[in-house]
Amino acid sequence: xxxxxxxAGVNDSIDRPIGDNGELLHRWVYELKxxxxxxxxxxxxxxxxxxxxxxxxxxxxxxxxxRRMFDFGETYWGDEPPFHAPVFxxxxxxxxxxxxxxxxxxxxxxxxxxxxxxxxxxTAGEQRLHVAGGADIIRxxxxxxxxxxxxxxxxxxxxxxxxxxxxxxxxxxxxxxxRLIETPDVTHIRYDLRSNDK
Amino acid sequence: xxxxxxxAGVNDSIDRPIGDNGELLHRWVYELKxxxxxxxxxxxxxxxxxxxxxxxxxxxxxxxxxRRMFDFGETYWGDEPPFHAPVFxxxxxxxxxxxxxxxxxxxxxxxxxxxxxxxxxxTAGEQRLHVAGGADIIRxxxxxxxxxxxxxxxxxxxxxxxxxxxxxxxxxxxxxxxRLIETPDVTHIRYDLRSNDK
Numbered sequence: 043x044x045x046x047x048x049x050a051g052v053n054d055s056i057d058r059p060i061g062d063n064g065e066l067l068h069r070w071v072y073e074l075k076x077x078x079x080x081x082x083x084x085x086x087x088x089x090x091x092x093x094x095x096x097x098x099x100x101x102x103x104x105x106x107x108x109r110r111m112f113d114f115g116e117t118y119w120g121d122e123p124p125f126h127a128p129v130f131x132x133x134x135x136x137x138x139x140x141x142x143x144x145x146x147x148x149x150x151x152x153x154x155x156x157x158x159x160x161x162x163x164x165t166a167g168e169q170r171l172h173v174a175g176g177a178d179i180i181r182x183x184x185x186x187x188x189x190x191x192x193x194x195x196x197x198x199x200x201x202x203x204x205x206x207x208x209x210x211x212x213x214x215x216x217x218x219x220x221r222l223i224e225t226p227d228v229t230h231i232r233y234d235l236r237s238n239d240k
Numbered sequence: 241x242x243x244x245x246x247x248a249g250v251n252d253s254i255d256r257p258i259g260d261n262g263e264l265l266h267r268w269v270y271e272l273k274x275x276x277x278x279x280x281x282x283x284x285x286x287x288x289x290x291x292x293x294x295x296x297x298x299x300x301x302x303x304x305x306x307r308r309m310f311d312f313g314e315t316y317w318g319d320e321p322p323f324h325a326p327v328f329x330x331x332x333x334x335x336x337x338x339x340x341x342x343x344x345x346x347x348x349x350x351x352x353x354x355x356x357x358x359x360x361x362x363t364a365g366e367q368r369l370h371v372a373g374g375a376d377i378i379r380x381x382x383x384x385x386x387x388x389x390x391x392x393x394x395x396x397x398x399x400x401x402x403x404x405x406x407x408x409x410x411x412x413x414x415x416x417x418x419r420l421i422e423t424p425d426v427t428h429i430r431y432d433l434r435s436n437d438k
Binding site: 045046047051063066184194198199200201202203206207208209210211212213214215216217218219222224226229231233 | 244264409410415417420
């Protein structure tokens with residue numbers, strides 16, 4: 043997320059999911075060793091940010107995605123998607139499940155976010171459930187009080203327009219900063235959502 | 241600023257400048273020793289946040305305020321305002337200068353932000369020029385490229401609505417994090433605006 047609250051630029055589309063100038067928000071991740079490994083790419087930089095991304099994918103037993111993020115990513119992710127775990131897509135359009143290479147499967151849940159979270163949690167079992175996005179699903183998950191933690195990767199950019207992560211009107215909620223990791227390119231702020239005093 | 245980008249709640253007014261639930265954003269500052277001292281109050285907590293606020297007021301030779309922030313604050317600030325330096329108010333309404341107690345004076349500049357910054361910079365001389373707010377003035381100062389640094393006090397709150405610090409459409413701009421100070425109540429992120437690669 044940029045300092046001014048955007049997670050994608052204007053004019054985001056299936057051809058350009060991160061929108062105009064979206065690379066200013068996301069380029070830090072593309073060169074990380076852990077991100078590249080998950081995407082089947084060689085090389086990349088080690089360090090705190092690579093460790094944070096590795097951690098976010100470690101011990102994940104299921105992933106939840108919004109329909110829009112899935113539509114935007116499906117072609118790019120290809121035959122061996124970077125999730126390496128069962129993925130549950132919240133959508134209104136029924137579609138048969140698919141098994142991809144590398145441990146990823148896609149299951150399309152048409153009866154709402156709560157049902158998707160329930161199915162993903164059951165699949166994850168003792169492992170962690172990762173809600174990868176997009177913005178709408180993350181907001182809904184916060185509102186539904188089903189998240190244990192929220193991690194924001196705050197980049198020192200004023201994007202000046204685009205798709206905001208937070209934009210819905212709702213009652214105030216106090217969070218707790220659980221961990222903060224600073225790098226020149228991005229600040230990783232992890233919030234504990236279990237111990238808040240709403 | 242809250243994690244979701246607000247610096248005041250909804251329904252902000254002269255009677256309630258911080259808006260509904262605005263205390264969730266600002267209460268960390270009220271108990272700081274340095275903030276209380278500037279406001280003529282005894283006591284308060286020492287520590288990193290108090291040091292950050294003390295530093296923001298140290299060696300300040302002039303202050304610039306927007307008209308709205310001035311109108312909202314004037315009565316509350318009273319006869320000995322917390323600025324302890326000459327204050328230049330950007331406004332459309334001519335008004336005679338006033339000298340208050342404790343080193344504060346108010347000068348009303350009616351020919352625009354650049355003129356106010358010029359007058360304040362001349363008054364400040366070798367000392368620092370502090371742009372205290374509100375949001376509109378801060379945004380205009382960033383856009384006009386007249387700021388050396390920007391400090392965000394990021395509070396772990398999802399306010400859910402109110403007045404945003406950043407909301408104007410503009411070209412993207414890359415900033416540089418200069419310093420980050422973490423406390424349980426607030427994270428102070430200072431951006432260096434001089435060395436950006438726009």
